[in-house]
Amino acid sequence: MIYTVAVRELCEFTAKQGDLDLRFTPAPTALEGIAGHAVAAARRGKGYRAEVALSGSYQTLRVRGRADGYDPEAQRVDEVKTFKGRLDRQPASHRHLHWAQAKVYGWLLCQQEQLAHIDVALVYFDIGTQQETVLTEHCTADDLRQHFEAQCQRFLAWATQQVAHRVARDTALGALAFPFGGFRTGQRTLAEAVYKAATAGRCLLAQAPTGIGKTMGTLFPLLKAAPAQRIDKVFFLAAKTSGRQTALDALTRLARSDEHVPGLPLRVLELVARDKACEYPGNACHGESCPLARDFYDRLPAAREAAVSVAVEHGNAGGTPLHQAQVRDVALQHQVCPYYLSQELARWADVVVGDYNYYFDLGGLLHGLAQANGWR
Template sequence: MDRAETPLYRVAVRALCDFTAREGDLDHRFTPSPSAREGIAGHALVTGRRGKSYEREIALSGRYRGLVVSGRADGFDPASNRLEEIKTHRGDLSRMAHNQRALHWAQVKVYGALLCAERGLESLTLALVYLDIASERETLLTEEASASELSAFFEAQCGRFLGWAEQEAQHRQARDTALAGLGFPHDTFRPGQRELAESVYKAAATRRCLLVQAPTGIGKTVATLFPMLKAMPRQGIDRLAFLTMKTPGRRLALDALARLGAADADSQETQLRLPLRVQELVARSKACEHPDKACHGDACPLAAGFYDRLPAARQAAVARGWLDREALREVALEHRVCPYYLGQEMAHWSDVCVGDVNHYFDASALLHGLAQANGWRQALLVDEAHNLVERARKMYSAELDQRALSRLHRQAPATLVKPLGRLVRQWQVLVREQGGGTDEGRPGQPAYRVLEELPGRFLGALQQAVAAITDYLAEHPGGADPVLQERLFEALAFMRLAESFGDHSLCDLTLYGRGRALLGLRNLVPADFLALRFTQAHSAVLFSATLSPPGYHRDLLGLPGDCVWRSIASPFHADQLEVRINRDISTRLRDRQVSLDPIVAELVGQYRSRPGLYLAFFSSFAYLESVTQRLAQRHPELPHWSQTRGMSEAERDAFLARFRAGGQGIGFAVLGGAFGEGIDLPGERLIGAFIATLGLPPFDAFSEALKARLDARFGCGDAYAYRIPGLIKVIQAAGRVIRGPQDRGTLVLMDDRFQQREVRKLLPEWWRMA
């Protein structure tokens, strides 16, 4: 091992072996594996059985021609001269995939080489210690190796990786040189763009979090990407993640990166392309080429020999550089490997990843895990960040269905009947304790209960059922009922959240009667889960047109105390948007029926005074349908079309296609749905909007429980549970009207509550109310 050369590249032992030692088929058949908590406990159990001289968690490092390799070996017993790599598992060890066992042997051999070099040992006993979590039984596999043999193995692995390391170092240098000289892709900045870009750059330079409200239409995507890319070389930022809420947001980010020079699809001069690797992260369900096949070499041709073909595919992918969904698929199929798992591999080597927010903020997020494992300085850009509160709540919530588990019990294999029966009985006890049936005050409606504490006996039965199902699936890998696996995943998610239950969440029970109830763990304050994610990022920029008031997002997302708030002034003027409040209309639930005629009169009056294309937003499909029926009865000549429940992508496209220059009519949509944000209808394609709601969440038992919890924690229950999230939806919908400096339009707010002081102060300052 060479200890003199200046380090060229640093790599962890696990990452080195993962790169060099895997071979053969991809095998992702579901086989239950221990959780992280169980793995830690298993390591402690094994090492606790060793003697007093046993050394644990030994930090080791070494060099090979400028390559620095480091890691922590699990344990070393000096008395027996045995180095151990400890792995936990469930079920029959012989069913472990070959490439997984090869990885384990490679790891212990590399650690052995590092230990021999550091301590001057002439030989070692290498041991793989497999601990069965269920039985706590150890299986010991050993191999004798001399220091020279281990050194040769270490050098061979490093040699296989070194060419890649040199390539990566050269790429990093070329990337940083190019980014340092990167220019803005347009001749001038739009109004507000320069201020936004400067704020983003300062956040990156000071390693701060930035919460920035910037108006629709100024070009936020390029104004955040450009400064963050410029900051990467100067601040030593390793990776950038551009995180979106919906698929169209990914496309906007990719288009902006292409304008910045990351793609050269229209040019034959490939040397002009910015040396920046860009990857679009796609969900497994959308990337899978053979959804009807199991994910292993015996069933799927793209899994067979995956690791044998991966090196060539990986090299082709980095040479391609631009890896949107189509490009990555093309590379994968050319090399006959799975596009999804090639994408998972390339996330290690891409400079910019564009994907959904769950890729960083979810409990098992890919990008967060890679950043922590590799010690990356990672920067975040979070688009449409006003949606992050609700998205994060869903990430850290879980639900169990009594009827689904009862059905599973009836259909279960014989060995699972007893533990599932115990769980079914505990369901019945829980329902009985909470009164069962429907709500006495609301006949025909389900009863809703907030539980003061977690149901301990039920969770005990659930844990026993999970253990039994897990053991069963470990003995029947790949051939188990997918419904059984699905119920297991739901139960595991529920139990993980139960372990961290606190005042950030509530446990509730919804009782439908006739043997059906839903038990939920609902996250209310994502801050307790997200705060660490923000502090672990080098810098995080959250941007949207609707992030006011900032305290709401700071509190509920757990943003750092030194998080900076910026509000970019709107480039639009009050004379571009006529804003009227119809004070004679109430859209409160009790007033819905009497509001129909006044709403129709407002729609028709505005349309006749200025014919063109309009959007009308309502609080629910039922309300929307009532208005459209009344409109069709009274004014059948007025063209209109409506959003419907569960619209397909093609149906959504057809809805938007009606908004073409020269067209006329009113499109009806639900506030907060697919057409309330993220759509661009400039100029004559949309000249006005009607909003017949404050967007408030339903006034029900859950919303009241949320209000009480937020009031207790932040003293802002009504605002945080109802008013702010509702008006964010209103402002987003209204933002569809004015998209550029030449646009002119009308906004009609149809509810008397819009004139209330606490409501008006949350509306944009540049709106002038008529």
């Protein structure tokens, strides 16, 4: 089975290193970023190609993405990064990640255009001044191929694990039974409407009275539809903590509902606000101030693996969501920030329960991840 991963997702998994460091902020909004990319592209020559779709393969991995720009005459690929503030304050770890992404695009372009060499450029576009800082490196196709394969090798074991999890998850969801003897009045109608909307790829706006079991009547049909419709993730977003807790309780009940499906292999993650997850509220989010930010990305792989293992163990025991308390336990065992560990785990969860601002805010984490990775 082929596992498809976006270039950005691949490099964020393999090339991040060192401290968690939020000093180079605030980052541009999504709209500012789009506008900045458009301005940078408009300044290039007539033959310049923007948003070049690329893909490549390595063993069972398919890597896809869009290079920000390619100048065939100069034989140069551009990776455009918008920013605010002073570029000289950018952490070295950020620059390292940007080069990793740019060089993956460089190899994919060399492969597509049959190039022996190419210039790889990081184009830093200042949102405030509209000025560009361009860093260029001349690379051979062979060097870029080796870089690409090194990133893929680091990701391959995790990808294989994700494929196995997806197969087990979808098999179990196909056999999932409704956890109660029957539906309440109005609950079946709601569940049928949700299922039909999911299978048709349509939006559904539903209004229902209190007491019919809206949470279960929504989650159950969505999960049942997931295997056939290749739904990657379900986001359950609510305005109040009580609504999120109801969803977590319903998911626990679903996982324990069928004796023929022992331990539903469903990764359920609870996202909470930063002020509720922060262990050092008086410290800034960088390694010189917070001990849990220090070497965050170096310690993240082990913490991520442990958290996913905890989710699997709970699933085999009857299905317990990965509540923030469990995320915190794993994070502190590995000396990483619980809040940012939970944000990382959102990439690998099947169901995410959190505040609606995680998706509908202009800088919403879940919206950004869904767009970047093409999740269904």
